[in-house]
Amino acid sequence: MFVAKVLFVCAAVVLVSGYPQVFGGPRQLSESEIEEATNRLQSSLTKLAAGEGPTYRISKVLSASTQVVSGSLDKYNVELIDSNDDKKVCNVEIWNRSWLPNGIEVTFDCPNEKKVIKNHSA
Numbered sequence: 001m002f003v004a005k006v007l008f009v010c011a012a013v014v015l016v017s018g019y020p021q022v023f024g025g026p027r028q029l030s031e032s033e034i035e036e037a038t039n040r041l042q043s044s045l046t047k048l049a050a051g052e053g054p055t056y057r058i059s060k061v062l063s064a065s066t067q068v069v070s071g072s073l074d075k076y077n078v079e080l081i082d083s084n085d086d087k088k089v090c091n092v093e094i095w096n097r098s099w100l101p102n103g104i105e106v107t108f109d110c111p112n113e114k115k116v117i118k119n120h121s122a
């Protein structure tokens with residue numbers, strides 16, 4: 001009986017403390033985490049611009065979340081500056097599966113444009 005109780009408590013603790021990892025829900029990032037996430041976005045944009053594009057610069061990251069999936073998934077609501085110096089607010093996702101070749105997948109979802117999906121190496 002005691003063992004059953006201990007097991008139950010352990011399971012409850014795992015469930016509560018492990019919630020974001022186990023269920024993989026998105027988590028909004030704090031200000032300092034947004035800074036790191038912005039650096040990740042910047043290095044992705046730099047890689048894409050050096051390759052087949054698109055060419056974007058970051059004007060301002062409005063919000064960001066991260067999620068544990070198969071790999072990790074960063075989602076950004078970000079004001080971007082395109083190659084014509086036009087600003088637009090887009091939803092950008094970076095799916096990091098660093099164990100795959102070209103395992104970083106970047107999706108741009110900008111107003112009045114088709115989604116653009118690009119891959120680059122980790």
Ligand SMILES: *[C@@H]1O[C@H](CO)[C@@H](O)[C@H](O)[C@H]1NC(C)=O
Pocket residue numbers: 040096097098104122
């Ligand atoms: C992808 O995830 C790996 C493992 O967590 C990490 O080492 C690497 O820096 C990440 N790459 C990018 C571009 O976020």
